[in-house]
Amino acid sequence: MAINLFDDKSWLTLRPLTFTRPVADLRVGILTIAQKWAKYLDVAFGYQTEGYLSRKYSLLEAELFINGSICPDGELLDAITNLKDGQVLHAADVVIAYKSSGILHHTAMSSLERVAYLDGFVKIDYPEQIFGYNDVELQKDFALLTKGRTSAKLSSTNTILGDNIFVDEGATAECSTFNTLQGPIYLGKNSQIWEGCHIRGSFALCHDSQVKMGAKIYGKTTIGPFSRVGGEINNAVIWGYSSKGHEGYLGNSVLGQWCNIGADSNNSNLKNNYAEVRLWDYDKETFRKTGLQFCGLIMADHAKCAINTMFNTGTVAGVSANVFGAGFPRNFIPDFSWGGSHGFDVYALDKMLETTEKVYERRDTVLDEIERGIITHIFEMTKQYRHF
Secondary structure, three states: OEEEEEOOOHHHHOOOOOOOOOHHHOEOOOOEHHHHHHHHHOOEEEEEOOHHHOOOOOOOOOOEEEEOOEEOOHHHHHHHHOOOOOEEEEEOOEEEEEEOOOOOOOOOOOOOEEEEOOOOOEEOOOOHHHHHOHHHHHHHHHHHHHOOOOOOOOOOOOEEEOOOEEEOOOOEEOOOEEEOOOOOEEEOOOOEEOOOOEEEOOEEEOOOOEEOOOOEEOOOEEEOOOOEEOOEEEEEEEEEOOEEOOOOEEEEEEEEEOOEEOOOOEEOOEOOOOOOEEEEEOOOOEEEEEEEOEOOEEEOOOOEEOOOOEEOOOEEEOOOOEEOOOOOOOOEEOOOEEEEOOEEEEOOHHHHHHHHHHHHHHOOOOOOHHHHHHHHHHHHHOHHHOOO
16 A cells, blocks of 8 residues: 655745655654654655656555645544545645545545545644644654654663653763653664753654764754754754754754754844744745744755854745855845855856765765756746845
8 A cells, every 4th residue: 555645735835945845755753744644554655746856756656645734643544544435535625635546636626525624633834833843743753653662771871851762773872861851852773962962852863863962952853864963952853964063053943954054053033022033935925924933044955054154033044045154144045045144146056066966975875867957946946036
């Protein structure tokens, strides 16, 4: 059995994070949304997404299609597994899932029998909801991943408050404190906590990632796989393959893949006047109210900043933005921008690809033609936002 995760209009509202991926490939909690569904249903998964992404995120032959912006839970699972061929599960105007013997786009549902779903569920429509729902999803993923399993032991040099911790095979930590009284702590396979770290749950460190010496990490935080972090982090989600390896603050924020934060860089997550934070909206080409008082940095894949960079409250940095220099850059840093508060130029595509190839090589990864094609497509489609 297999499933496909389809993109609805949330793919548009989640940009720039979704320029490089389907919605279901976003990480919230410990797992990506697609991985959650695959784990719950014990199936393979594919994606129904934008054409230029489909070579990398391909569609599988399947009868069951699930909205990729919706996170699973027990009640949803029951409702979806009970769907019969030719039925669509919906909540008001939201298509949750449908079952069809032929591939059918979620916008063409008129021929299917409608089944109403009346319970609540977690749906990710905007970037700030990733860190907003991270605690809820982290606790659900923790229960899912640790059920029926026995945790490995940490070194006796550590101090653990509570017992809501799971240590996977090969994970190590020395001379650090872990407070699980406010939420669970998950240390993934071959992850490392270096000496002198202080960590409060809920927290997840995914496989093959490291927390550097003396780091202070507060709850509702996820560090994805193959990442390295240090300094002070609070309620942030890092997709994976990214680095914030030095001192500096990251809070109420989301970082994509292949990002790098320079030493002593900081983001603000609260305005001086305590006003509601607004974030850039790609559709409206203006700023959208979030309803939040605390909101930091949204950074898309391949974006980077130099040492001592300062990000204003509610800053959106697009795909492959490269930020440097003194002062606060603007709150919206367009995709493929090169510069800072002094002004921006276009980050030339050939130069970006040359750097990305080197970044991939450091992680024993190849920048293949499919990935090059995706990056090139994003460069062309985001030209309208680069008003330099």
